[in-house]
Amino acid sequence: MNNIYITSGSCITPIGNNISSTKNALKNNLSGIKLHQEIGFNSEDFYVSKIDKITDNRFFSLLNLSCIELKNNCPSNILNSEKTIVLVSSTKGDINNFPTNPFEKIGPFLIKNLKLKNDPIIISNACISGVVAINHAAKLIKSNQFDHVIVFGIDIVSDFVLYGFQSLFALSNEITKPFDKNRNGINLGEACCSIILSKEKINQKYHALYLGGSSSNDANHISGPSRTGEGLYRSIIKTISIAKINISDIDYISAHGTGTIYNDEMESNAFDRLQLSDKDINSLKGYFGHTLGAAGILETIVCLFSMEEKLLFKSLGLENIGVSKPLKIIPNNFSKDINYVLKTASGFGGGNASLLLKTLNNEN
């Protein structure tokens, strides 16, 4: 049986400094988004989701915290194995030290910290990096090059990115409201999480099965999605084909749901084209903000929480739905036995990516 198991490794977020505290915060619908004064380009106030406990050298402090938790959750014989490799998903790396190369120290840091035998692979593919990295990890295992792949996702809040999104009018002036009719943008967030894919269960923690994933470009615009969601549509079609399931099997969708007018509208169009309008769906951006390169990893870990606890989390920020096509957005936490979970992501450069998870049953 060539299963690919997936389990959480670490979870350092604005609402929890480890896996279980992040999970508890989600259960309590806590958000890490707060008003930060005078952080805009002209000293405007903006809502941002930051991790208070990292102060200096924020990128590597955050990565270090994540490594500490990972070492508690992943046996050292796996970390140090030649059949193990680490992937890192990040859009801007250690951008606070620009113009020093923001990525060059990441590999050496992880090799030393985790005593790795193989050089980490760095993926930088805008906001789809995390989902793409998980998909890439699965391919590495399927090809028998590695038995275990640990995928980190990390990005920090920075002036570089904040000012840039501000200039695009992509930042909301309030707490983000994914899919809401009054939504007007994103809140930036930061996180460092790791997720482990493996040919076997690696510890006593909760594992699910990774069934498949894919990416597809919109071929439309570099900083806005295709109106019809063509790339997302194609990615989901490919993903369910790889997973060998039917669209109707999907129990829950963890959407990208950034809270911009265009993204959320596009997703509703894509899901409608796929007859997914009646599936329970949420965005997690109201809890964490948009964590960019960390989003795909963090939000897939939250999918694992939902599967483990049989609990779907409220889509924070929604009061009145404001997208053209119907969506069954989760209004409050509720219990549900879920089997097949679809995670999607979309990003600058027209990229779209998706992946499919399944709960373990007795045969697995």
Place this chain on the structure above:
Amino acid sequence: MKIKAICKIDSNEIIVNEQVVYYNNSSSTDWKKIAYQQLNFDYPKFHKMDNLSKLAVLGVKYIEQAVDFSSFKDDEINMIFANKNSSYCSDIKHYTNYTKNNLVSPADFVYTLPNILIGEIAIMQKWYGENNFFIHDNFDMNFFLNQINLYFCENSKYCIFGWIESNEEEEKAIILFLEQDNKSNFDFNRLNNYL
């Protein structure tokens, strides 16, 4: 894996399949614009692109003179790129804007991600295939072949792969159009002639 076409670009010349197709014999520093004009391809968006995207787009268009891309389905060609310095050429523009010039330009900011060049190619060619971007210390074709191979499947046996750099020291690109082929080994000798 088979090399169907290979293109090398730098400020001196553009070579496709061992032929020099463009030679920079002008003193103009805007050699990419002249190389674009020589293509007789009307695409005004080119002029708004950053250096990384221009290099990538030139590579694909010059390769297209040797390969009939219209014979492929719109999702049959994967797009995988890599470099060491990410989007440095645009990062430094954006950074200089807000640290020294007291302004922020969204037109510069949108290019501060290395994968944007993939978006530009996809838009231009109407390609919907898989895409990925790796940050890597050096041009290590063995490493890249391992990653590229993972994306081949029944419905996509082709890949445009590129290593594209644009920073203060140099501008260069090596772009390969590859075909999955289990019977032939990758022709390193041929590639080495370009390095």
